[in-house]
Amino acid sequence: MTTKLFGEPVRRREDARLITGKGRYLDDIGANALAAAFVRSPHAHARITGIDAEAALDVEGLVAIYTYEDLTGPMAEPLPVLIPHPQLHAPRTGYPLANGVVHHVGEPVVMVVATDRYVAEDAAERIVVTYEELPVVVGVDAAREARAAVHDDVPDNVAARHHQETGDVEAALAAAPHTLSFTQYIERSACMPLEGKGVHARWDADDASLRVYSSTQASTSVRAAIAAKLELSLDRVEVIAPDVGGGFGVKIVHPWPEELLVPMAAIRLGREVKWAEDRREHFIGSAHERQQRQEITVGYDDDGRVTALDVHVWHDNGAYTPYGIIVPIVTATQLVGPYALPVYRVVVESVYTNTVIVTPYRGAGRPQGCYAMERTMDRIADALGLDRAEVRRRNLITPDQFPYDHRLTFQDGRPVIYDSGDYPGLLDKLVALVGWDEAEALRADARARGKLLGVGMALYVEGTGPGPYEGGHVQVLGSGKVLVSTGLTSQGQGHETVFAQIVASELGVPIDDVEVHTGDTRRFAYAVGTFASRAAVMSGNAVALAARGVREKAIRIAAEVLEANPEDLEIDEGLVQVKGTPGASIPLRTVAVLSNPLRYAFDEAAKQATQFARAGSDDKPPVAPGDAPGLEHRDYYSPIRSTFASGAHAAVVEIDPQTWEIDVVRYAVVHDCGNVVNPMIVEGQVHGGVAQGVGGALYERMAYDGDGQLQNASFMDFLMPYASEVPDIVIDHQETPSPLNPLGIKGAGEAGVIPGTAAIASAIEDATGRRITSMPISPTELYDLMRDETAERTAASERTGAPA
Amino acid sequence: MKPAPFRYADPRSLDEALDVLSAEAGAKVLAGGQSLLPLLAMRLAAPSTLVDLNRVPGLDAVEATGDGVRVGALVRHAHLLRDTAAARVQPLLARATANVAHPAIRNRGTTVGSIAHADPSGEMTSVLALTDGSVTVATPGGRETVGWRDLFVGPLETSLSGPSVVVDAFFPALAERSGTAFAEISRRKGDYAVCGAGVVVTLDGDRRVAAVRASYISVGLVPEVHDLTEAVAGKPVDGADWAAAGALARTLVDPDGDIHASADYRRLLVGVLTERTLAEAAAEALERTAA
């Protein structure tokens, strides 16, 4: 077959458009729309005592001002708890506009609509909101101590207590030859897509319908939320995700207050209204992730094999829990990684703080889990004087143990059963790729240059492609063009290319004939969304199934007109032909025309088709029962459970012992996401993930002060790594196909970010001989650690000659 | 993050610019906009009029003479960085501008704007101090020269008041038998420095250390010049204890801490950077003495 494209590094078809500025992002839509701006809370916790908009009223160009008092019906109720869970015993959500009490800096209080954004901000600036300040809770430790409560009626600040265990941990720990316990921390970071959120809404009064564009990862669900909250019939609302400049998780949350308020204003005003989030708003009004305190006790034997693991996590969920406890559950269940743990118990207490809400950011709880597990492996190795790679190897699940049942329940409510993998294979490849066994030579070389060198590694397993479903629609037009649609959205990952590759391969057509549309509820109404590394697994398989349906129909029709046996037909390069009989063929586009008995000869395609058309039989209807006109098919893929991808990363760091600057000089990745549709796109995803991993380990943090003010709410002070801070990355692939889905693929979107913090912490510890118990770490913090007489030293520090 | 309303003036001469500035107390000069426009966007500044200097002729030259380098108000960092004649007369200019931000910002931002902005985290304020430079200020009353000590009053604050335009900055030439070096540490490449150091080492006729001066970036509220001579005076270049000069520097500075670095860490870096840059500057001084 000439059209085999599955597995090829096909160049991204969206790039030419996006790179040359022809993308159509939210703010490119509706040039004449009214603009919204928000007055947001300047306090982390306060009671609103008054809102005085008087001074704003004479701003020329002001159109409307809304406060909570203006909200009616479901809009006046709290925002939904999107994913309830029995263990989320005290869920709390905000209102579209604050109702009485604000719980974090940045919470929207007043919405202003004006002729443009400048005027809207001028008016917003003149609105005076008075507050009575309330006690503020910042950070997991403060939340845990509960000297103050974020929500009056949740005095201990605990929103959820998530608990899973696979056996009697107490007994197993008591019986363990060795145990060790430690506590460690990980800080907040955030998705930081270059394009913030944004919403544009247009009410068509004649049609009584609403069209909303949103920079979202879940257009179908935004549609349902808007219809419910604004009391519209679902068929009167359409939601489209235009080009989206990155999401990384924050845009899966819905409905954001603005996603409801902008359409509300558009309907009330009968005018187009738009809101494009600015960077400061994104910092204080969107979502963050990752802060946890982790208390770990592990039991292990003389060989370093874990006999029991007991983990207690305090998870900072910010001011509200609209996204449920997905992140805590993911931490709890993905923590176990590639290891066989005889007994495991985890408790995650998800606590409120007066800070921006916490919802999934690429990795979604996995980087924290990986940090807990991998640093445990490092501790065991250190305590026993064993090589860190060797300790890991002894604990790995072996290839003959699949499917491997961890006896845990995943975020989708399904069992954590690993479908396939080869973890020793990953580790062997990683050790070779990074030169693990030559670390001493690297260390000596660095020392000669006045630098401290350290190596670290981390392994992970990632549940990807959770259900419940995703759908695909494939249609062949008379022009030969193949339209592919899936409801799941795209944020620049390369979905257009990957889905086109899959459909072109399945159908046997040139890829250039395939046109892909995503995230548009007009084209596909049922979808879940882009998150949890699920696009390729879910929509990839769905469009493959839809393409197979089209292929089957095309072959059936072609078999009739060619008077051939369907089994003897194949489709290649858009031509249906009898295998081995050149000339006995019909173009797929002609089959498409023939598939519809109503054929006005509007175009050449229809005229050409007449040569094949045979007079229908008088005793049969033109469309047979059960058949449908048109060459199209819709299908859904619904997995039994998630498929588990895996990988292993290693970092080599060099540290300047005078300035304590930390430089990642080598970064190696071995990656297994089952069958690879497009290796170039997978590598790109890994590169981006590693960049965010390095950012989370060494640069990014949310610098909240004690009053709940975010001190670095700009790209000046929130340090995302530049290209100059991201190391060169070497990648090796391993492919263990998933037995769970037709294409044998596993998700690849989030993987790259997961082990960064763990691997880099390990490398820094290796270089300095000081226990690293809090990440990220910056040079100024490392300096403090190095001169702290009481800082814990690793046992290995003697051996590696770490600084005194 | 949209500016409050402002008017925009596009003068074609310095006089015209000064006229607008005189007419309105709230008017502000716009040069490269790389510092001013972010302040406007965040509504931390709300000038009534922006007086754009970019079409005023005669402000875009770099003049390098034996006395020093005169840098016009519209000279971009990128221009100064590439000016080899200027680098010969005062090597600190190119060395420091290479550390100012990223290429895109250097293409727009002006060196004089950077000085007028008086940011103690900026490289060029510190270089003006270290070279004992001055600026030429045009006011409706005429022109005057203001030395760096009189110019910098506080963070983001100069002594200039009323209608005034800085037309150029003058950086005196590097003295004979002297060498310079510049180094900084930033969290990410191109960021404002966590700490930076510029140094000048001058030797006597016997190639012994005669004078050592240093100025630091992101350390203190205004640029300062520290005399470190006493730590190494009279020492031959290869026998000088640069670490002692670093230790002395650490006692002279009074840095602040912020979210990126503690005061102590900055003090550490002052010592390290002093030691590193002095060795380099002394080597250059020796070379220039031999030549």
Ligand SMILES: Cc1cc2nc3c(=O)[nH]c(=O)nc-3n(C[C@H](O)[C@H](O)[C@H](O)COP(=O)(O)OP(=O)(O)OC[C@H]3O[C@@H](n4cnc5c(N)ncnc54)[C@H](O)[C@@H]3O)c2cc1C
């Ligand atoms: C991302 C980023 C990173 C940066 N990093 C650095 C860095 O590492 N180091 C550094 O030094 N700078 C840095 N800068 C600032 C940059 O160097 C600016 O160019 C410089 O600070 C100001 O120059 P400008 O021409 O852009 O001035 P403008 O922004 O136009 O003006 C700045 C101020 O100076 C006044 N002004 C300007 N020119 C005159 C004049 N001729 N007479 C009187 N007043 C005048 C203005 O009224 C205004 O108050 C950075 C900027 C950005 C955006």
